[in-house]
Amino acid sequence: MNRSEILKTVNEVFIDILDDESLVLTEETSANDVEDWDSLNHIQIVVAVEKQFKIRFTSQEILSWKTVGEMISSISSKLN
Amino acid sequence: MLFTSLPFVLFFIIFFLLYWYVFSGNLKLQNVLILTGSYVFYAWWDWRFLFLLIGSSALNYILGIYIDKSKNEKQRGFLLWIGLIQGLGCLLFFKYFNFFIKSFISAFGVFNVKADIYTLNIILPLGISFYTFRTISYLLDLKSGKIKPATDWVVFFSYVAFFPSLLSGPIDRPKTLIPQLEKKRVFDYNQASDGMRQILWGLFKKIVIADNCALFNAEIFDHYKTLPASSLLFGAFLFTIQVYADFSGYSDMAIGLANLLGFKITRNFNYPFFAQNIADFWRRWHISLTSWLTDYVFMPLSVYFRDYGKSGLILAILINFTLIGAWHGANWTFVFFGFLNGCFYIPLVLRGTLNKKKKAGGQSTLKTFANMAGMFILLMFTFLIFRADSLSQAFDYYSKLFSPSLFSGFVITEKLNTAITLLCIAIMLLAEWLQRDKQHALQIDAIKIFPVRALIYFGLIFVILSFSATKNADFIYFKF
Structure with missing residues (x-):
């Protein structure tokens, strides 16, 4: 899944x-x-995103996001 | 040196002239002036605690440097903990020590055991709850990589002790104030005049409305046992208005003073009486404190409890609000006040109305006003707990309040002064309603005719000079 997806x-x-x-x-x-x-x-x-992608973020990841892009980076790193 | 006192006015005039006319060419000297001025201002209140202020600034400055330098995550965590223990430790000792001891003794009393423990005579260092939160957020933000350390110690010490917001906030975050201290300030006429207008509005709220309300409601609260319930209701109304006018008036003055020095500091109130529900209220009331707790307490807790769904969210809210209450001071009244406010969120969470907000414009004006009135009534009854000396007194007040005499006429000793105060309250609420999309009520540039604007300013000055309360009450939030 790429970033735009x-x-x-x-x-x-x-x-x-x-x-x-x-x-x-x-x-x-x-x-x-x-x-x-x-x-x-x-x-x-956050909970809905985790459920959707079947992934689990760490607390530090969640608290560090400032933009949607940073959230996508976290998701992307877990999917690939 | 209250903002509303003559010594402060003289202090600020001298400071202002030195700041813009003597030291404006040199950023470093200007910052040294801010720091010196802030320490003079603080020492004027109580010079003994100046050492505590300087000591915590120094420790946190040094910790900041090492947290930034260290590459070892464990070491960074350890340094952060030293800062947290110092900050929270001082807060707990000065603010809550006697409270714990007394609660401990009364807990023993239940079992008829006489605990012989002495309480210490601890004086609360002024502003400690406010500047401690600044040092803590500095270390936490540094540790999480959100900010860089302050470039020099004068900048950091000035950030902790910045006198407009030292004693009662707003609690500025490092990323708001530190970059402004590191950058050259240029005198901007529009910013300065806006600051003057915000100070004028703050003065009106503080010395006309809050101080007059304080006189009348003290009368009612002191004699609540013998007064009819209708008077008690009136007392609750006056106190709710007083807390708002007092604290938001103070914040207006602090923000205005900062504007005069070329700083933009954090907004603290966004017309809380126009809130549509409890969540909306707390987004508008004492914003710098609630957003601080949201970032450093509520968010981590809600992340931690996220697997427990709605109950996890409710638990995070309850803990957060109990802490907001307890932040105000060592009394069960404040703790209960906070907890109760947390409880008010429960229906919102359960109904799911938090994330399905009605879009603005989709609601009739009548509904908007009905929601505001409902919120105000709820606040009136909750702030009673905040006002009471003890929980038992609060409940006694409630029981007297809900009696048949609620529908009798209330006793007013000073009819004329009460009427004037009520009229001023109406003016304040109306002006703020009309200006609710502005930073403060006196941003009236939309009125293009200068004489009309001048008339408003001079009218307000006249009201302040004529109807200020005979007794200048201390700012309520100074004791927190």
């Missing part, structure tokens, strides 16, 4: 959790750019 899947997870059909993520998107992406929703997104 991962981004597409991650985008679908975000749409589902944040209940916002119009949401379009890029690798540069951060929590500041998405109104509803706050600390309370973040953990639900």
Whole structure:
């Protein structure tokens, strides 16, 4: 799975959790750019992403992400 | 030296002139001036604790250098722990030592065992809860690689002791304040005048609204046993307004002062009375504290508990809010206040309404106001616990409050002053509602006619001079 495919899947997870059909993520998107992406929703997104890709992040990985791109790097490193 | 006192005004004028006219050419000297000014400001309150402030700055500065230098992860962790133990240790000792001892003694009392332990007469070093959180976030951010260490010790010591926000916040993060201390500041007329306006608004909230509310509600709280329930309700209303006006007024002044010196510091309040639910409220109230705890406590906890679904999230929220409560001081009232606020999240989590927010605009104005009113009533009853000296007093107040006399007329001694205060509260709420998308209520550049703007400023100054409370109360958050 390449980065753009991962981004597409991650985008679908975000749409589902944040209940916002119009949401379009890029690798540069951060929590500041998405109104509803706050600390309370973040953990639900993380759990949904883990379930979707059948992977498990470490706590340090989750706490270090600043952008969607960094999350995709973590996912990509686990899939390949 | 309260921000609202004459000595501070003189201090700040001298500081301002030196800062922009004598030292502005040299960044290093300007920072030395900030540091000296901050220490003079602090020593004015209590010079003894200046040594604690300097000591913790020095230790954390040195730890920061070594955390950055070390390549060994274990060693970095060890250095971080030294900093955490020092910071939290001082906080626990000065703030909570007597509390633990007293709770311990009363726990023994239940079993009729007389514990003979003496409590120490510990004075709380002013601002310790605020500057300790700054040093801790510096080390944590360094350790996780989010920031680089401060370039020199003057910058770091000034970051810890920056006088506009030293005593009651906002709790600036290293990545917000340190880069600004390392960069040359240029006098910007627009920023400075905006700072002046924010100070003016803060003064109005503090000395007209908060101090007057303090006088009236002290009267009610001191005699709550004999007053009708309707008066007690009025007391609860006044206190809720007072806490907000006092603390957000202080924050406005701190942010305004920083603006006058060319700094942009963290916003602390975003019109919390217009919140639509409890989660929305805590995103708008004391933002610099809640976001600190969100990053360093709530996020790690929620990650840790993520396999437990909703119950894991609720547990993380409850721990986080109990800590927010306990941060305010060593009293079960604060702990319970925090815990209760955490409990208010439970229905939101269970219903799943946290992640299915109504989009703005999709809600009628009537519903918006109904939600605001509901939130305000909830706050009124929760802040009662915050106000009470003990939990038993809070519950006593509640039991007196819910009695038939709730529907009787309430007793007011100073009718005219009460009416003026209520009018000022209405002005504050209306102005903030109209300006809710701005940083503060006096950002009124949209009014193009200068005389109208001038009239508003001078009108406000007139109100401040005429209706300021006869007794200047200390800022509530100074004791935290």
